Amino acid sequence: MSIGKNALYFEDYVLSIQYFNQVIKVKPYLLEPYFYRAVAKIQLEDYYGAESDLNNVLQKNPFIPMAYYARGFCNKNIGKLQEANMDFDNALLFSPNNQLYIINKVEVLEQMKQYDSALVWINFLIDISPKSIPLKFEKGKVLLMNSDTIAAYNVFSDIAKTDSLNADAWNAKALVNLLMDNEDNALDDYNKAVNLGTKNPGTFANRGIINYRNKNYRQALADFDTAVQLDSLDDNILFNRSLLRIEVGDYNNALADLNKVVSLNSESSEAIYQRGLINGLLGNYNDAINDFSLIIDKHPSFIPALYNRADIYAKQGDEKKAFIDRYNASEIEKKHKQGKDEINTNVKVNDDVNIDDAIASIASLFISESASDQNKGIRGLVQNNNFTVDKIDNFVVSYYQYKENNGIEPKLYNPLVIQNFNDSKLSPAKLYLVCKEVKLTEAMIALHFNSIDLLSSKIENNQTDAINYFLRALDYSLVQDFENAINDYTKAIILNSSMVLAYFNRANIRFKMLEKDNNEKWKNEMENSFNNSLTKNKDKIIDVDLIKSSYNSSEFEMILRDYEKVISLAPDFAIAWYNKANIYVYQKDYISAISAYTSAIKIDNDFGEAYYNRGLIYLITGNVKNAVSDLSKAGELGVYQSYSILKKINSLIK
Template sequence: MKDMISSFTRGLCFGNKLGCVSRISFVIISLIFHFSPVFAQFNTDRLIAIGRSALYYEDYVLSIQYFNQAVIAKPYLYEPWFYRGIAKYYLDDYAGAENDCSEAIKRNPYVTNLYELRGLTRIQQEKFSEAIDDYTRALKYAPDNRGLWHNRVLCRMHDKQYDEALLELDTMQSRWSQYARAYVMRADVYMQMKDTVQALSALDKSIEIDPYDGQAWAARSIIYLSREEWDSAVVQLDRAIHLMPRHAGCYINRALARIHLNNLRGAMADYDMALDLEPNNFLGHYNRGLLRAQVGDDNRAITDFDFVLKLEPDNMLALFNRAVLLDKTGDLKAAIRDYSKVIDEFPNFWTGLEFRAACYRKLGMTKQAEADEFTVYKARLYKHLYGTQPRMDPSQIRKRSDADVEKYNQLVMEDEQEQEQEYENEYRGHVQNRRVEMDFQPMFALSYVPQQHEVNSRNPYDEQVEKANAQLKNRQFYISNTHTSLDDAQSAVYFQLIDTLSQGIENTSSTVSAANLLLQRAVAYSMLQNFEAAIEDLSTYLYIDSTSVLALWQRAVCQMRINRFQASQGTNVQLQNASVRGDLTHALELSPESPWLLYNLGTMAAFQQDYAVAVDYFTAALRHDPSFAEAYFNRGLCRLYLKQQQEAVLDLSKAGELGLYHAYSLIKKNNK
C-alpha cells in the first residue's frame, strides 16, 4: 500500500486546495477503499489490539464488543477470552470473568496470568478453596512469583487453614527474608488464632524491616484496642495515620480510643476526617451521632442517624437514638413515629414505652400516655419510672451484630477487628492506579459528544470546527477532552454511523464529498477507540488536503492515545511521539492563534516531563483564551513539578474557580 501511495505521489502534484485535485479523484477514491476496511474484515490481531486499547482507557463495555468479535472469528485463541475476562472483572462481573478465564485455560493451560486472574475472580466470590487451587497451579509454572504466594496465604487465612498458612509463610520468609508483609500476614494468622503475643512479635519484626509500612502499625493498634490499652493504641494509630493519611478505618479506631481517654474534641475530629474520606462509613456516622448527642449538638446528630438509617433502614438502635433526639429538639410527632416502630419490634422495651409516654403527655394525648405508663407499671412494680436519657457510657462498647435495643446508647465497633490485607492484583494497578490526582488533563480533540465539564458548561469554540459543521447535515463536531465510556446501545450507534459513512464514500464520485465523509468517519472511529482506523482515514484526507488543521489535529491526538497505551506496555514510542509533535506543529503554523493546539502541544510536553516547555505553551494558550480552565490546571501541575509552589497554587486556584473543582483538593494536599 505504501509503495502504491508513493508511486502516485511521485507522479502527481497534490495542491493545497480541493479544486486542484479533481483530475485525480479516481486515485483518491481508490486509496480510500484500501485504507477503510469495514469492521467485519478486521483481522483478529487488530481486533484484540483495539480491544486492549479500549481496556486501557477504561472503556470496558466497548472493549468487550471487540473481544466478542475476536472470539467469534477465532474461538480457539486464548487471548480474546482472557482480555474479555479482564474487562468483565473491571465491571464487577466476577462470574463472567471466571468463565472466560476457564475458557482461556482450556485453550492454553500453561499461561500463569490466566490462573492468577481466575483466582482473583474467585476471591471476589468468596470461593477461597477454588482460588487456592488456581494459585497452586500457577505456582507450578512460576514458583518464584511472590504475589502468587502472598495471595494463596490470604486465601488460606479466609478458609481458616491457619496451619497451612503458617507453613507457607515459613517458605516465603526463607525465600524473601526482607518481605515485611509476610510478617504482617503471620501476625494476622496469630490474631485469628487468638495468640496476641506471637502476633505482636511478628509485627515487631515487620516494622524492624520496614518502619514505613502503615499496615503494620495499624495491625499493632488493633491488638492494643482489643486489650483496651487506649494510650498505646493511640500511639500506634498516630503512626499509621501519618503513613496512611487516607485510611478511614484508622481514624475510626483512633476516635474510639480517644473517647475512652476523654478526648472528645479529638474523637470528633477523627470521625469528621473518616467521613470525609469514606462518606458511607456506618460506624463513623453512628458513633459520631452518639458523640454529638452527648455534647448537645442534637440537630447534627439527627443528620448522622438519618444517614445511618438510609444505609440500614431496619436498624432499630439507630431509629431509637433518632427518636430520642427528635424528642429533645421538640419534633414530638416524628419522635413518636420512631418510638412506635421500635416498640412494635420490641414490645417489652420499657425505656421506649416510657419515652413515648412522655411525648404523648407533652402533646396532651393523655389516654395514649396512660396506656404506655400502665404497661410499664405492670412490669416494674418494684421500680420507679425514670424519664431521663442515660448518658453515653464510653466504657461500654457493643459489637455491630449485637441488636440488643437496651444498648442503644453504646458505641459500636466491628464484630472482629481484623487487619485489612490486600491481595496482590496487577490488573487493578494497570488501570485504576494509573488515574492519580496529579494526572494532567487530556488533550482536546474532535468529538460527537459535547465537552462534559464538572461545573462549567461552556461549549469550546473554534473557527475551523464551525466551518466543518456548516457542511454537516445530521451531526456536528464538538471540541472535547473527555471521553464517556460507551454502553452497547451507544457503541451500536457509532458502528451504524461508520457503515452509513462507508456506504456514502463508496457511492460518491466527488473528492470533496468523500473527504468530508472521511473526516466524519475518522471521528466516529475515534469515539470507538479504533485509533488506527481513524488515522488511516485522516491520512487519506490529508492526501486530499494537506492544509487541513482539523485532520492534522485529530490525527495527532489519535496517535498520542495509541502511544500512551503502547508506552504502558513497555514499547519505545519516541518516533511516534515525533510524528504527533510534527502534526500539531504543522497545524499550529496554519492556525497560530488556536488555544487548543497550543494546549495540546503543552500537554504533550508535560506527558514527556518537559515541564518548562509545557508552561510556555500553556501560557500562550491562556493569552488567546484567559478562561481556559484545563490550561491553568496543567500549568499548575507543571509548576508543582518545577517546585514553583506559589505560582502553582495560583494556577490551580484559577482552575478551581473556572470549574475544575478537584484542583482545590490538590492545593490542600500539596499545602500539607
C-alpha cells in the same frame, strides 16, 4: 486479534471485547480470543462472563496456569471460594513459587476462615522474601483474625521497630493495644501514626474514642471531625461523634450526625434509637415516635423503646397509647424477656488499619487504577461511571443512523422487512432501525417540511397510493407532528392492510405520545425498582404475582394490537417483539415482558439491547442469577451500561 490486544493494552476494554467477538465468530476453535476477552471482562468486573470464557479456554487447553489464576480471581470475587481455591491450586501446580497465585490463595483461605492454612502459605512467602513488609502485615492480620492477639501484636511491633516511619505499622499496633484494653499504649501509638502524617480515618476515629473515654472531649471532637473529613461516609465514625455531641449537650448537631448515619445505613437500630431519644429531647415528638416505632417493629422486646415511646405519647396527651406501651413493657419484664432484644449503643471501634492496602500491589494482576478511571466515556473502567439506570428505548424507523463518538460501531439491525422496503426504492433515502434518534438541525427540519408539501401534492393527485401516506407520516413523525403522522399511517393501512412498517411505526408514534406525558414518572419508577432490587432487604423485591399496573389504558391496548399485527405479518421481526416487551415493562407486566424479550433473543441471539432490558427485569423481580447472565451477555455485545450494574450486583453478592 492484534487490534483487540492493542485496545486491551490501551484500556479500551469495551472496544477490545467487540474485536475479540469478531475473531470468535470466525475462528471459535481458538482459545486466545476467549482468554483476552475474559481479561477485558475482569477489568470491567464482569466476573461471571469472564468465568464462562475461561471455562472455554481451559476446556480447550487445561495446561494454562494464568487461565486457572484468572478464573480463580473471578470465583474469589463472586464468592465461589472452594472453586477459587482449587483454581489457585491448579495454577500453583505449574508455578509453585508464584507470589501472585499464593497471595490470592491466602485471601481465599482467609475468607474461608482457614487461618492456620493461610499462615502456612504466608510463612512460606516470608521465607522467600523475609524483608517484605506487606507480607508481615498480612501475617499480623491473619493472626488477629485467628484471635491470636499476642502473636499479632508481636508481628506489628516488629514491623514498627524495623520500619519506624511506617504510619500503618503504628496504626496496626495501636489497634491491637486497643483490643487488649491497653488504651494508654494505644494512644501513644496513634499519636505516633498521626505525627507521621497518616491519612487513615480509623486512626483519628479510634484515638477519638480513647479521648472520649478519658473525658478529653475537646480533643475527641477534633479527632472525630478529622475522621469525618477523611471519610464522610463511615457511619461508625458519625455515630461515635453523635454520642460525643450528646454527651456535651450539642443535640442539634448530634441529630444531624444521626440522620446521616441512618441515611447511610437504614438498618442501624442503635442510631435510630439514639435519634428517637434526641428527637424527644428537642420536642420533635412525631419524629421520636416514628423512630421508636421502627425499633419496636424490629425489636418488639426492647423495653427502653416501649417506655420511651410511652413517655412521648404522654407528652402529647395520648394516655391510652402511653398506657398500652407501658403495659406491654411491664408484661415483657414479668416474663423475663428484657434480655431478648438488646441494642448496642456504645462507641464503635474502627478496625481499618490499611492492611489490605498494604498487600494490594501484590494481590491482584487486575483492576489497576489509572487516569482512565475518571473517563466519562467508555474507555477504561466504565463500570465506575455512574450511568442512569433505565431500560433501552424502543427501536424506531428513521432516515438517520445515530452513531456515538466512542469508537464502537453500533450494531446495524437490518431485518427482512427493512431490507425489502429499501430494496423497493420507494423512499427517497435508505431507512434504518435505531433506538437513539438523531436531533434534527434546522436544515434537516426544513427538508422534511418540503417533503411533506411534495407528498401532499402527490396525494391530491392520487389518494390511493399507500406509500405516499406512509412516507408523509414518516416526515410528520420526524418533525414531531404525531397526530398527523398517526392519521397518515392509518390511511396507509386502510389502503394496504399488509404494510408491516405502517403498523410498526404507528405503534411507535402512539407510544411516543404517551411517553411525552409520562416519561419522567416512568423513569423514576424504573430507578426506584432497580434500587430496591439492589438491597439485601428481600421484602423490597417485586413479587411478579402481586403486580398491578396503573397503565392499562386503551392507548396501550392499541399499541400492543399494532405490534401483534406486525408479528403476525412478520414473525421473525425480532425488534417488534423487543418493542412489545418494552410496552409490557411500562404496564408492569414483567412476566409477559420477559417472554417477549426471550422471543426476540430466540430470533436474534446477538440482540444486546434485549439481553440488557431482560436482565434489568430479572433483577427487578429478584432473579439475580438470570440478571447477571443477561447483563454479562449484553456487555459482551457492546451495551457497556451493563458493567456499572454488574459492579453494583457484585458488591452485594460477594
